[in-house]
Amino acid sequence: MTSASRSDKPADPARDAAFKRELVALIPHLRAFARTLTGDPTSADDLAQDAMMKAWDARASFEMGTNMKAWTFMILRNQFYSEKRRSWRQSQLDQEAAERTLVAIDDPSAPVALDELRMGLGMLPAEQREALILVGAGGFAYEEAAEICGCAVGTVKSRVSRARRALQAILERGDYDRDGASASEAMGSILAHAERLSNAR
């Protein structure tokens, strides 16, 4: 086990309990961040659990009363990238599932299909995806997202807007290419298009 420092310092049970209460309340959010980041429920829960435990182990360094949500999200994010480095997201884009979910949206105000959005998110570069999730769904201000991602506020802003544009283009291409090109051809051109967009400036 890793709990080496058990008896060095008198533990502060009250503080630990307060920390734990707050951490437990954040678990659903950590799971949601992990799920939208990885696109895969199983590896997402592994990631969320790892982040939760890292946060628990580092609880002494957390200043109570500050933003624990942002702090734990930062831990999760760092964990995601360190694991991502040893492969993992390669298998993420399940071509078959992608083809199945390429459905038309003829009405611009029609709700976007969740599967389609999930697929689109998975096609974004990771740093755009995380910026969009943090700001667009996680409820973080640009400044907080910048702190979580360890980058400038302006960088977050431009990542979010690029992510929005790319996502929209991806979803629209699913529409345009539906009739005519085969689904896999459509996928190919969507990917190429998304890549062009994300490389653009």
Next chain:
Amino acid sequence: MAQAHLNWGFMKKSPKGSPELDEARLRQQAIGARLRQLFDDVVNEPVPDDFLEILRRAEPEGSVSPAAVGKSTAEGDEA
């Protein structure tokens, strides 16, 4: 899809009422709403038991109830 579409009062009308821009805004709104739903759906899921279980096992002994400590040491399944 060149039909007339709703002019949402809260949205800035595009120059010349360009249908493309209006449409883009509608799509962005739809995407934004779906993204939040994707996230919130997970937030609203019940938390799997193993999260709390792992956290419980990690607690320093001092702060765990005596019953729980007694149970885990009595079983002594792992060194």
